[in-house]
Amino acid sequence: MSTQTVSEEPQIISKRSPWLVLTVLCLGFFIILLDTTIVNIAVPELTVSLSATLDQILWILNAYTLTYAALLITGGRLGDLYGPKRLFMVGLALFTLASAACGLAQTPAQLVATRVLQGIGGALLTPQTLAILTMTFPQNKRGAAFGIWGAVAGLATIAGPTFGGWLVTSLSWRWIFYVNVPIGIAALVMAAVVLPDIRLNRRHRIDFFGILLASLALFLFCFGLIEGPSHRWGQVWSFVSIPMILLAGLVCLGLFAWQQWRNRDGEPLVPAGMFADRNFATMSGVVAAISFGMLGLFLPLVIFLQSVLSLTALQAGLVLAPMSLASIASAPFAGRLADRGGGKDTLITGLVLWAGGIGLVLWATRPYYDRRELITGLVIAGFGLGMTFAPLQSIAMRNVQPKMAGSAAGLINTTRQLGAVLGSAAVGALLQAQLVARLPESARVNVDALPQSLRARFLEGFDKVTTGGHGLEVGAGQSGAHLPPEIPESVRPAVEQVALKTFYEAYIPAMRVTLILPLLVLIVAVVAALILTRSDPAADPDEPSE
CATH class of the missing domain: 1.20.1250.20 (MFS general substrate transporter like domains)
Structure with a gap:
């Protein structure tokens, strides 16, 4: 043509x-x-x-x-x-x-x-x-x-x-x-x-310089928003924190606007x-x-x-x-x-x-x-x-x-x-x-359904979602928690059912x-x-x- x-x-x-x-x-x-x-x-x-x-x-x-x-x-x-x-x-x-x-x-x-x-x-x-x-x-x-x-x-x-x-x-x-x-x-x-x-x-x-600044600003904003909850909005590496990353994104956005005007x-x-x-x-x-x-x-x-x-x-x-x-x-x-x-x-x-x-x-x-x-x-x-x-x-x-x-x-x-x-x-x-705020609270409400010997480990599994390095898993049949692997197999199904109930009541x-x-x-x-x-x-x- x-x-x-x-x-x-x-x-x-x-x-x-x-x-x-x-x-x-x-x-x-x-x-x-x-x-x-x-x-x-x-x-x-x-x-x-x-x-x-x-x-x-x-x-x-x-x-x-x-x-x-x-x-x-x-x-x-x-x-x-x-x-x-x-x-x-x-x-x-x-x-x-x-x-x-x-x-x-x-x-x-x-x-x-x-x-x-x-x-x-x-x-x-x-x-x-x-x-x-x-x-x-x-x-x-x-x-x-x-x-x-x-x-x-x-x-x-x-x-x-x-x-x-x-x-x-x-x-x-x-x-x-x-x-x-x-x-x-x-x-x-x-x-x-x-x-x-x-x-x-x-x-x-x-x-190309405008592309670099705009892309970097977008990446920093998204990185801060996505990674913020799993790092409790605190440090990511060494002295680098989520607020610093978001601020850097704002600075890049300002530089982009200035560069475009110039x-x-x-x-x-x-x-x-x-x-x-x-x-x-x-x-x-x-x-x-x-x-x-x-x-x-x-x-x-x-x-x-x-x-x-x-x-x-x-x-x-x-x-x-x-x-x-x-x-x-x-x-x-x-x-x-x-x-x-x-x-x-x-x-x-x-x-x-x-x-x-x-x-x-x-x-x-x-x-x-x-x-x-x-x-x-x-x-x-x-x-x-x-x-x-x-x-x-x-x-x-x-x-x-x-x-x-x-x-x-x-x-x-x-x-x-x-x-x-x-x-x-x-x-x-x-x-x-x-979810990070509500899951541990929901776990404390539902923990009474478990035997006394399992309650501490059950609560520990949900408390881990509030600490860095433990991501939430929210697939079908998952509770978002990290239950300890040493829970006996004989009682694990019952524990998992209580965990799912905990997730449902927190998620809605x-x-x-x-x-x-x-x-x-x-x-x-x-x-x-x-x-x-x-x-x-x-x-x-x-x-x-x-």
Whole structure:
């Protein structure tokens, strides 16, 4: 296919149907986003299979999203430099190979390393999808295209636990990675044939120092949040403590902001003036809050369904399935509304439903929970989430010049993944801290059910979770404690039953407190969207369309 050059204005640049181009982009984008949530459903299985602790599980979850978020802007800039088709295919090939390597991992460390490679591939691919869409569809049809793109995003991120649950139960956790291989190969072949070879009539430079500072700041924040509970928020090595690591992350973030301002007349990682557009700036924060809520909901809920309620991965996935179906149903509808009226009212409605659904899930997670309340909350949340995708993208990208489409796409997806990283890390840290505080207390309440000779060792097993070097194990059938191996085999089953009861009684209140955090973040997003609605001229129904 011949190379096509784009200068300033978007146009239909492919002789093929733009909807066929959209299909290929969505196929590649689907497996990239699928891996942001599909691993959550396998948390109990990974804990048992790899003998992983909760902090190691958090690294397995966040190694992908952290790398993905840190390199998305770079991926967008590389697409501007070398062409989005080429970067889409390179990213897809790397992601597919890394997925196969993930399935072969034998230790938590190996899985973390291969998840990093997945993140690099995803970061190269994702910005190219929005860039190609922006330059392929005329403005008056982008809302519908973004609606389908948003439906795929909703399908991938929400259906991940359902699809993953079936794979984990029917095959093994390794197949949540192996499944990417045939899909990736098919998408790669289709991309080579269908995607137009777009080149922007401008050369870019890569801000390597900005990449280093931004990546280091993200890593330090996530390290501090993930490792904080297991180190009791104290020392990690020698004089290095968790507060020092978090402070260092804040310093790196400040240096990054200063370096970007100082380089504003050159080509900084964050293009000068990008956040001066109120639409783009506000939507960047809102998309981060949406992802924060999504990952903040999934981690504690999946552990609740499998480790507390003893559901299989497939059963847990089916509990989450109505959320996926509601999201898929509402996303195209929201896209059509975004084309007609600017999308702000639709976005606000979606955010309110998304936050309200999580609030109902929080209410439903009680010792004697009502499954109908839980599923109703998930349906409301899924319907609201689906309503946010298309209007959010339309509003964010409306005023972006085509020559900056790659960088803008990289930025908006970076903030999406930043929300996911911070949501998973912050909620994981809060959940760990709550369990560390509640498990010993719950053990003291239940210890009277054991013979006097075993009580001291039972309490000792739970007290170890409050000391450094002993991670929480929260797989199915595990209590989070480190029970002494010298407990006689004749009484060990009875001790383990009391230990599980101790875990259940500690986990439910810990989860309820933890879910308050993503709910608060989403409430802030609703307020931000309300402010945007009152002041954004793009919502004017009299605005002429192209």
